[in-house]
Every structure is written in C-alpha cells, then in structure tokens.
Amino acid sequence: MSQYQSIDSEVLRTFVAIADEGGFTRAGERVNRTQSAVSMQMKRLEEDILQRQLFERDGRQVRLTAEGQILLGYARRILKLHSEVFTTLRQPHMVGTVRIGTPDDYAMRFLPGILSQFAQAYPLVQVEVHCESSKQLMARQDLDLTIVTREPGTEIGQLLRQERFVWAQAQGFTPHEQNPVPLAMFNSDCFCRAWACHALDARQKPYRVAYTSPSLAAIMAVVSAGLAVTAQLQSLITADMRILGEAEGLPLLPMASIVLLRNDGSRSDMTECLAEHIADGFKR
Missing domain, CATH: 3.40.190.290 (D-Maltodextrin-Binding Protein; domain 2)
Known part of the structure; x- marks a missing residue:
C-alpha cells in the first residue's frame, strides 16, 4: 500500500481555479462551491495531504508559493489526462x-x-x-x-x-x-x-x-x-x-x-x- 495519500481530482480542479482566478471566492463560483468549502478543501490539501504551504494570502488575494507553482504544473497535467480518459472511453462508438x-x-x-x-x-x-x-x-x-x-x-x-x-x-x-x-x-x-x-x-x-x-x-x-x-x-x-x-x-x-x-x-x-x-x- 502506498505511504502517500491520494489527491482527489475535484480538489485539484479547485486548486487550479484559485490559481487562475486569484482568489477563493471567484474560484468557488467557477467550481460551484462556497468560499468556505473551497477554504476547507485547500486547508486539508496544505495541512493534511501535502504538508506544504501552497498560498501566500494578502487579504482576499492569494498568490502561489514556490511549492504551489510546482503543484500547479502537475495539477494541470493530471486534469488533462483525467479528461482524456473520459473522452476516450465514453465515446466507444467513434472507433x-x-x-x-x-x-x-x-x-x-x-x-x-x-x-x-x-x-x-x-x-x-x-x-x-x-x-x-x-x-x-x-x-x-x-x-x-x-x-x-x-x-x-x-x-x-x-x-x-x-x-x-x-x-x-x-x-x-x-x-x-x-x-x-x-x-x-x-x-x-x-x-x-x-x-x-x-x-x-x-x-x-x-x-x-x-x-x-x-x-x-x-x-x-x-x-x-x-x-x-x-x-x-x-x-x-x-x-x-x-x-x-x-x-x-x-x-x-x-x-x-x-x-x-x-x-x-x-x-x-x-x-x-x-x-x-x-x-x-x-x-x-
């Protein structure tokens, strides 16, 4: 069994939305979650799963830390592959x-x-x-x-x-x-x-x-x-x-x-x- 926890794709989707939108509130609107739900997702991601600080907070604005920038690259790739899997397997008639x-x-x-x-x-x-x-x-x-x-x-x-x-x-x-x-x-x-x-x-x-x-x-x-x-x-x-x-x-x-x-x-x-x-x- 792996010693690492897995990261849910929806958590990664929220993380990418925060990076793109520059804040938790606008990211929540994009992924259809409340600001408090977004904050709870990111707190668990930072403190429980990765144990790394991903954001620097300045009022309502947030910026990615160096570790956050690294995760962003991986998150985009993972979500792209996730989308490709569904595109491929859900259209078997197009073969x-x-x-x-x-x-x-x-x-x-x-x-x-x-x-x-x-x-x-x-x-x-x-x-x-x-x-x-x-x-x-x-x-x-x-x-x-x-x-x-x-x-x-x-x-x-x-x-x-x-x-x-x-x-x-x-x-x-x-x-x-x-x-x-x-x-x-x-x-x-x-x-x-x-x-x-x-x-x-x-x-x-x-x-x-x-x-x-x-x-x-x-x-x-x-x-x-x-x-x-x-x-x-x-x-x-x-x-x-x-x-x-x-x-x-x-x-x-x-x-x-x-x-x-x-x-x-x-x-x-x-x-x-x-x-x-x-x-x-x-x-x-």
Whole structure:
C-alpha cells in the first residue's frame, strides 16, 4: 500500500481555479462551491495531504508559493489526462478508420490543424491520408472523403473555399526575367499546372517547365533557392516569397474552388464528424 495519500481530482480542479482566478471566492463560483468549502478543501490539501504551504494570502488575494507553482504544473497535467480518459472511453462508438484523399498542397496547409482538432475529439479514430492530384483522387472509389480542386462553375460536392492562384518566386531573385521563364510545378495531371501553362500560352509568354514534383515541399524548395517561378494558391505563399503579376509580365490566373466529396457508400457518423472538421478548417 502506498505511504502517500491520494489527491482527489475535484480538489485539484479547485486548486487550479484559485490559481487562475486569484482568489477563493471567484474560484468557488467557477467550481460551484462556497468560499468556505473551497477554504476547507485547500486547508486539508496544505495541512493534511501535502504538508506544504501552497498560498501566500494578502487579504482576499492569494498568490502561489514556490511549492504551489510546482503543484500547479502537475495539477494541470493530471486534469488533462483525467479528461482524456473520459473522452476516450465514453465515446466507444467513434472507433474505426476514415480514408481521406487530398492534394499534397492542401495536406501541408490545412490538414495539421484539422487532424489535431479531430484527434482531440475522437482519439480512437484512425485516419488514412492519401495524397494525389485532384484528377487521380476523383477516379478513386475507395476513399470516404476527398478534397479536390475544381474550376468555378464546375463545383461538385461541398464547397470549402474559393481562392486565387498566383505566381510567386523567392525574394531577392528574378527568375521571371529569364527567357523562357523557368517553372516549378506539380506533375502533368495537376489542374494548377494546366491553368498556368494555358495562361502563359494565351499571353504568348515563353516558358519551360524546369522542375516537376508531386510534392509541394519539393517545389517550394526549388522556388526558395531562386531557381524558378511557381503558381500556387495564394494562402500557400510564404513570407520569403514574392507574388508576381501583370507588372512582371505574367498573366492573371483563375480562381480555384476547393470542394469536399463524400462517398455515399461509406457514410457514417465518423466520416460526417471529420467532414465537419474539414469544413471548419478550410474557413481559417
């Protein structure tokens, strides 16, 4: 048997509330206890359980002692784990696998926040992410949710976002002045590449596709090195890059519609919950 007493989670919750609110009265309101009940909890915690002074009292204001600061860190971690246990075990119906498909650029820009929020809400759900071009993804029948790019006016499914494609190059470099202009683009079945090349052809602007990759990270590495110009969604352009346009002799690029497709044959509560998280994530 352990020689130490245990600390009830409700006592820790009250302790954290006092630290956050700066007083017993406001903490009591937060945890729905009277000020006297809060005081009794903390007296027992200090004198009977830990035998350490946790608070320095100044009238109605209280401050944590050094020992109190140490306990605060542990208390927050314990309460977080306590919450995770209940979240995990009280939602057993949300167990399984959801398969989503998305182009690589959306995976890098939007998925980290979306999947982080989804994992906190549904920790037992396994998510498979398949990164391919929009054309390849639309041909697949084995995905539960698919994020693809469409031209405005050809949207299908749920519209997530509309955004313009833009030309960009690294700050301090001028590959757009080369003749022909070197491009770093996704592989040949990418909508973005086709739109960019058609726009240059219509302008009769000489160009060459100097670098290709299915990976946005690889394309951005080439552009960051000053080797080429690229065309990407405006939200993907980082601070170390410069957006180009008519002033640099490059044509205006079209808007893109990002849509979410559902597989009617595999709809479930899990897929709908993830679809809601995806829709929220693309609004940011």
